[in-house]
Amino acid sequence: MKTLRSVKGMHDVLPRSMPAWHAVEEGYRELVERFGYQEIRTPLLEPIELFVRGIGDSTDIVEKEMYAFEDKGGDHLALRPEGTASAIRAYLQHGFQVESPQCKWYYLGPMFRRERPAKGRYRQFYQAGAELIGVAAPAADAEIIDMAVQFIESLGIGPVRVLLNSLGGEQTRPLYRKALVEHYSKHEQKLCEDCSRRLERNPLRILDCKVEGCRALSVDAPSVHDYLGEDDREHFDEVRRLLDKGGTPHQVEPTMVRGLDYYTRTIFEVQAESSALGAQTSVLGGGRYDNLVKQLGGRATPSIGFSFGIERLIMVMPESTHKEQVPLVFVAGVGKQSLDRALDIARTLRRQGRRVEVAHTGASLRSQLKKADKLGAAFAVIAGEEEAKRGGATLRNMTDGQQIEVRVDELSARLEELR
């Protein structure tokens, strides 16, 4: 029979890599909860309309990367490609807008994009993020960015670069858009195929194009910063001031735009200087989305958030930040009669909260110790017939090979001393 494989671009995360995953997941929860963020879990499936309206129908994500299908009842559904749209949907659906318009939420879970897989890019990947909903003040931007950077650094990843830009808000965008269209229209025949399409639908994205001809045209393209309205300018300057004050180094990247349409004003990206990511450089990205709530049918609610890919983070994370496991105690019996005693000792130690492995068969002591070694046990408890006569067991330190005989009822106390 043909052996089955996981779907293209979708991977098993095997037990051996869990120390890294847990370090990221638990480290993240711990940190954002310290900032007052609470977890929200939303469904993996949403009405496709949510992403079309939220992320934007001219984005690559919606245009060509969605896992969208019609279910048996004829509903048009999609596997979520990112987390923000769902969070805002939940925000509106459960009346937070009325009840408690300011929300600090975080999430963690699988996202789906049907792209060609490459290093650091998968069709099912795990993303975590945070959303600060309903706060317009620059201090919100600074908090989110600071939190993101603190988190990345807490994993021992460094040095990192924080790239910052402003796309402007409602007073800026129409003017800037017009200026861009004017600029690029003069050289329309030199634009690549994608960009001539973008000229109509999303001229901002041309700035981000990597094609030689388009890049040349972008060199003397108008800069957002010359078009920022007064409020947008002030907001951006204040965010920068707060970051400086908080000691978060950043660099302004005037041509940076992001691939999701909902961003307004502040956008940012954290890059790790590591070759482990292949062509990918960004480990975390985010920005302000002041129009999204309104676009999804709510009142205008300024908000900001970020998200990061767990797989990518793990690729650049040093092994030293992997979550440490509690010491393992292996209980070995010697001889058939001792198996019962070994099981008894194991049961007791487990009830006392220790991590314990025990042999299930009365194999030779040698092979049991081999197993203990393979499992990475810190200690072995040898329950042999000799010791049994004295109500004891041998406690062996697997690191240095030293061993002592102790009474069974003293085992736990001795283990405590030794750790």
Place this chain on the structure above:
RNA sequence: GUGAGAGUAGUUCAAUGGUAGAGCCCCGGCUUGUGGUGCCGGUUGUUGCGGGUUCAAAUCCCGUCUCUCACCCCA
């Protein structure tokens, strides 16, 4: 979606048209009482799949699938 490379044991790889192999891993043993180094032994394969050429194909040809990398975009 476009381009490139690669598919042989769990894994890393050898075998260039003539009997599919090695290291590592795994399992067992080396007086049923001592792991890590050592020694002995053992398991593991429709050579990704399908077709073609040939007396003979892992090897040459065609197709297909998968993986990897890059472009695009993003996490």
